[in-house]
Amino acid sequence: MALSRMDLDGQGSGSPEGLVTLILKAAPGLTIPIPIEDLARQLDIEDIQKFETQGFEGGLVTDTARSRGVILTRNGHPFRRRFTVGHELGHFLIPTHVPDEAGRFLCSREDMRLLSAAENDRRGRMEVEANRFSSLILMPPPLLRPYLKRRDPDIRHMAELADLFQVSKQAMARAYALYGEHILAFIFAKAGKVLFSVRHLRFPFIVVGSGATVPQGSLLRRGGTQPGLASDLRECVPDIWIDVTRGERAPTLYEQTLGQRDQFAIVMLWLEPAEEEDEDEDRDADRTARERFRERQRRYR
Secondary structure (H helix, E strand, C coil): CCCCHHHHCCCCCCCHHHHHHHHHHHCCCCCCCCCHHHHHHHCCEEEEEEECCCCCCEEEEECCCCCCEEEEEECCCHHHHHHHHHHHHHHHHCCCCCCCECCEEEECHHHHHCCCCCCCCHHHHHHHHHHHHHHHHHCCHHHHHHHHCCCCCCHHHHHHHHHHHCCCHHHHHHHHHHHCCCEEEEEEEECCEEEEEEECCCCCCECCCCCCECCCCCHHHHHCCCECCECCCEEECHHHCECCCCCCCCCEEEEEEEECCCCEEEEEEEEECCCCCCCCCCCCCCCCHHHHHHHHHHHHC
């Protein structure tokens, strides 16, 4: 891999998406998992050091001209450290990012989780952009999409891709929902309480918010989970998870769960929009969502 900062001088270099596009163009041979530390060193990061501190997940020390830098990461899970390296590299490369203290960015775990920020929250918006850059460079959509094409979603497949790309399941779930061909959402829960969710842009509003109890009729509540074990994919009642308008035909919703350690669990929701009824259509050719689902089950056995 031969890459330099000069390769990033071009249209779009001020945004996470533009920077990642330029990197992929300049280094077309990038392999999975993305060698993020080697990539950072090619782009003028002189060192990547572990540090122990309370309250901060990572940091960047750089000069005023941003000609070189040192990335700091808290000692922890290797996949989390990879995301931190990507996050701090984003701060280093995006020219509009200005630290609170001259020459030093310090980022908390909460900063690493930000997906949105108010228009007038300059610092929050920088953290959101750094997170977006890290996600895009660790899971570049052109390299991820081939793994998602021509197959039905499966929570086990999402977990396998997280290991392959060496990212957290949270990060992969979001990419799996955003870049796949199906309308998906992932719910992250602990001890029967919803922590947060990520979803496809077309997935409807999830009525069970952060801090709420997992719905009584859900597969997670009915079947429970064991660490590392995934359930079968099953159809569920849509309105326990999403808002279904009274009088309208409800979509078909499938649910699958994956148990984690320490009472954590992940729920995948797969939505098939309601089909329009057409009395003139040949009923034998008009398969319902449930019939298509059963056909998939037979095919993948």
